[in-house]
Amino acid sequence: GAVVSQHPSRVICKSGTSVKIECRSLDFQATTMFWYRQFPKQSLMLMATSNEGSKATYEQGVEKDKFLINHASLTLSTLTVTSAHPEDSSFYICSAQRTGSSADTQYFGPGTRLTVL
Amino acid sequence: GQQVMQIPQYQHVQEGEDFTTYCNSSTTLSNIQWYKQRPGGHPVFLIQLVKSGEVKKQKRLTFQFGEAKKNSSLHITATQTTDVGTYFCAGPGSNFGNEKLTFGTGTRLTIIP
Numbered sequence: 001g002a003v004v005s006q007h008p009s010r011v012i013c014k015s016g017t018s019v020k021i022e023c024r025s026l027d028f029q030a031t032t033m034f035w036y037r038q039f040p041k042q043s044l045m046l047m048a049t050s051n052e053g054s055k056a057t058y059e060q061g062v063e064k065d066k067f068l069i070n071h072a073s074l075t076l077s078t079l080t081v082t083s084a085h086p087e088d089s090s091f092y093i094c095s096a097q098r099t100g101s102s103a104d105t106q107y108f109g110p111g112t113r114l115t116v117l
Numbered sequence: 118g119q120q121v122m123q124i125p126q127y128q129h130v131q132e133g134e135d136f137t138t139y140c141n142s143s144t145t146l147s148n149i150q151w152y153k154q155r156p157g158g159h160p161v162f163l164i165q166l167v168k169s170g171e172v173k174k175q176k177r178l179t180f181q182f183g184e185a186k187k188n189s190s191l192h193i194t195a196t197q198t199t200d201v202g203t204y205f206c207a208g209p210g211s212n213f214g215n216e217k218l219t220f221g222t223g224t225r226l227t228i229i230p
Binding site for chain 1: 159205217219220221222223225
C-alpha cells in the first residue's frame, strides 16, 4: 500500500508556457502533500506544503504566483508551473502524508522531469 | 533555519568494500529517516530511527541514531553494484507537529566492479 503517482513523468515545453503536474495518492487519503524540487546532483528542496481544502504554504524564496498549487481532494494535488523558463527545468517530486498517520510518514511519487526549452 | 549536512559528498568504492555516510543536523531531531535514490530515479524510503542511540539493521545496511539525536550514520557492509545511488538522510522540523522534512545534502556512492 501507500502508492503515490505523478503525471506526467516527463515533460518538455517551450519557454513561456504553463505546465501542470499531478500528484495522486492511489490507495490512501492524504490531507497533506509536499512538493519538492531537485536540481541535478543536488538534494531535494521543499517548495511548498499542500493542504486539502486550504491554501498551500510556500517555503521562503518560492514564488506562489509562479508555482500554483491546488489540493482539491484528499487524493490529488496539482502543481502548475506558470510561464515556465529554462531555469525552471528540474525534477519535481511530490510526497503524500497519509491522513491520520504519524506526521513524519511521507510517501514519495516517482517524480516529473521538466525541461523548458 | 535547520540544516542537515552529510559527508562525504561522493564516495567511490571497490565492490566488496564497506561504505559509510554520516549525517549531521543543526538541530535536535525527533526522528531521522534515510532514503536511497538511484540515478534517474526518485527517493525511496529505507528506514526511520526514533530513539536516542537506536541501531537498526537491514541485511548489509546498518543505521544508527546518535545519542543527542542530532546525527546519524548509514553503513553498508560488502558493497554490491546494486548499492549504487545517492543516500539521503532527512529529518522533520524541530517543532513538534512540524511535518516538513529537511533533506541532507546526500552522499553519492559509486561502485567499481
